[in-house]
Amino acid sequence: MRTKFLSVPNGGWNASQALDMMAPNDAVRMINLIPRKTHIEPRKGTQELTTSALPDIVETLAKHRAGDGTQTLLAGANDNIYTVNTTTGATASVGSGFKDNRWQTVNFNDLLLFVNGADAPQQYDGTTLGTYTATITGPTATDLTGVVVFKGRCIYWENNKASFWYAGAGSYGGACTEFPLDLVTKKGGYVVECCTWSRDSGEGLDDLFVVLMSTGETLVYQGSDPGSAFDWQLIGSFELGEPLGVRGSIKYASDRIVLTRDGFVNLSTALQVGRVTDEGNISSKIVDAAKKAAERWGDNYGWEITYFDRESLLIVNIPRYVSTSTPTNSYSEQYCMNTNTGAWTRFTGWDAITFQEVNGKLYMGCYDGHVREVFTG
16 A cells, blocks of 8 residues: 655645645644644633632733833723733723723823723723823824824824824924825825834834725825924825724734735735735735635624734734624634745634734633633643
């Protein structure tokens, strides 16, 4: 009898080519297995971190970084913001009575800043949560739905508005100035997310400011002061697929990955070829699956992209829930890429709506009110 050796499917999940066109080490399906350079391995499981479930879906996880390196995990659920002890699992409310649990957060000068487009912006200093000490003036503060730090200042955007607001140099509050985009955009729409893009792997003078519009139009600015005609220039307006959410992009080495209805795209590639081709994009090997997921569940809240260094995985959360008000009808899956090889896989059984890394461990907020550590057990 002749022996036939089969290739280890370390090429990962291939959802874009016909079977007879695939490489021998590709897989038609790969579920809860991680393709490594020379082998594949089972994905590890999860364990509950919280000692008891919070009373509602955990829609936000955030990390406060203190100046001494201390990291604190916080969770948004049940109209509260809680601290979560990553050793004991104990939770404690540090703020209550909020209208929305879908907070966007950023660390700025030892403070963790929270905005959600419904409540007054909050700041957490490692001990106490409260409204901004430096009161924001200019926009209606409760309308601020997102925040990013760019070259030493906070920049905000509002619900369904075609503009962003920038604080003074070195500031996160105080008087903010509006930067309208109505006359700049070619397709209209509103700001979904503002983010930064470095053309190297660090942060410095070559950092660019990126505005993702609801239409897929992407505006790229260069400079450090939006109020200066000499130090702020629009260097390009590009067309991508419609972005899938306010947590839908991530810095990735010298690039930025954006979740769109056209797939998961590298800005460096997409800004050159637009929507003409999928070649060169990070999700090209699973682009058909990514597009189908966006078509079916693109309007759901919970699209998010996370990088977990310990496992060398880029994790895209796919919220496939039926109803966020009924946790038993809610579930998610994750499309994950090995950043060392570019090979993809698919995770099921993790009912996550958000992820956060703290002290080298990755946690997920779940539909049943629990916070769980993943890749454990």
